[in-house]
Amino acid sequence: MRQLIIAVLVGMVSFSTAWAEESVYERVPEMKHPADNKWSKEKEALGKMLYFDPRLSGSNWISCATCHNPGLGWGDGLPRTIGDGQKELGRHAPTVINSGYFEVQMWDGRKKSLEDQAKGPIEATGEMNQNFDELIRELKALPGYVKRFTSVFGTNSMTIDNIAKAIATYERSVVSKNAPYDKYWAGDKSAMSSSAVKGMNLFFGKAKCAICHNGPVFTDSGFHNIGVKAAGPLKVDLGRYNESKSDFDKGAFKTPGLRSITQSAPYMHNGTEATLKDVIEFYDRGGDIKENLSPFITPLGLTAQEKKDLVEFLIALDGEPIEVIFPDLP
Known part of the structure; x- marks a missing residue:
């Protein structure tokens, strides 16, 4: 299984530049509701x-x-x-x-x-x-x-x-969409700064973010051990392993979506990274804990400017404000 994933990784990195220049964009689709819980x-x-x-x-x-x-x-x-x-x-x-x-x-x-x-x-x-x-x-x-x-x-x-x-x-009504990223791919090339565009190319290329953060809401809905250090009351958290009982899943957690990601700091399953800059630094050094680390996680060798560009791209994923009026309760 691990050998298969490594092979997939190599293939994805090989084609990552083409992704950045061609058909990477997927718009947020209409929300679907279960057959036994239809919307009203x-x-x-x-x-x-x-x-x-x-x-x-x-x-x-x-x-x-x-x-x-x-x-x-x-x-x-x-x-x-x-x-x-x-x-x-x-x-x-x-x-x-x-x-x-x-x-x-x-x-x-x-x-x-x-x-x-x-x-x-x-x-x-x-x-x-x-x-x-x-x-x-x-x-x-x-x-x-x-x-x-x-x-x-x-x-x-x-x-x-x-x-x-x-x-x-x-x-299901809480949806982030129509971000500068969406507007850029809809034809408004001024919607994203040149730094954000460079960050997008890095995201789908050198930085390898899109291996896990892909699709219209930027998640593969998979589970990965990315090397996050322990923090808080849980000194050991085995993550997905607690459900699957597969050794491969020890320390693996679900890939979060990235739309409107600037709004939900801090980051990681236990909140160890305070800012998006910290998150980029974390990935650039190849994670912190090497035990059972995903083969996708390796040092990236990003320059200081490339790190800034990636943050600018993540900011460009912020959708239109989701307006909420507090309800009157019975």
């Missing part, structure tokens, strides 16, 4: 209420938006998120931006859909620490929620699965 305006509005409602937590002070705050790039701005009882958790809160396009959710991919993911933090002891039965009792005591659930899902429809479906529907 009313369902999205209900999901938005639930997303911002701290009563979904056992303490009644943590909402989805506490750790995935629109004002903080749909994350929390912390290296590692703070959960129930003000305790620091082991990983950085991933952004919700474009999560509806991801094949799996969470840094280790243990959740297969947004619906599945939405339920996880609610009941997790270290996160929102809410008993599902207790949550349903609390929400059923609020006529405004009962009315909205009935309108969206039908009579006697207030269940944890429908709560998750509503939240997932709202999260």
Whole structure:
């Protein structure tokens, strides 16, 4: 398997210059909704209420938006998120931006859909620490929620699965698009600076970023050990290995998307890199921990100007502002 990946790597690097000059661009497609959770305006509005409602937590002070705050790039701005009882958790809160396009959710991919993911933090002891039965009792005591659930899902429809479906529907509305990068490929060559264009060519070429960060939202939805050092309460984090039990996945984490990446600092699964400049420096030195390191990660030999150009390209991936008006809660 590792030999196959190395062969793929060699091939990708060989053709990377052609990618930069020809058909690298993929626009963000229309969001697709699951067959068993079709979109409606009313369902999205209900999901938005639930997303911002701290009563979904056992303490009644943590909402989805506490750790995935629109004002903080749909994350929390912390290296590692703070959960129930003000305790620091082991990983950085991933952004919700474009999560509806991801094949799996969470840094280790243990959740297969947004619906599945939405339920996880609610009941997790270290996160929102809410008993599902207790949550349903609390929400059923609020006529405004009962009315909205009935309108969206039908009579006697207030269940944890429908709560998750509503939240997932709202999260699929959080999309970053129409960035300077998109405008550049639509024909407006003034949308990106010359530095950003150089950074784009580096991204798809010498810097090898596109090996993992590819597609319309710049992720392969795969898992890679890129050599991130331990930080925070988790002294050892095996990442994807905890799910796959494959030695190849030890220390591997899901490739994050890069659209609007400037908004969701700090970076890496445990928040070890404070800025995009730090991220570029990390990759340029070939990571920090060599054990089980992906063969994709090697020193890059970037010049100081090339590093600046790469940062400028990442800035050019910032989409139009995602406007959010805080909902009135029942």
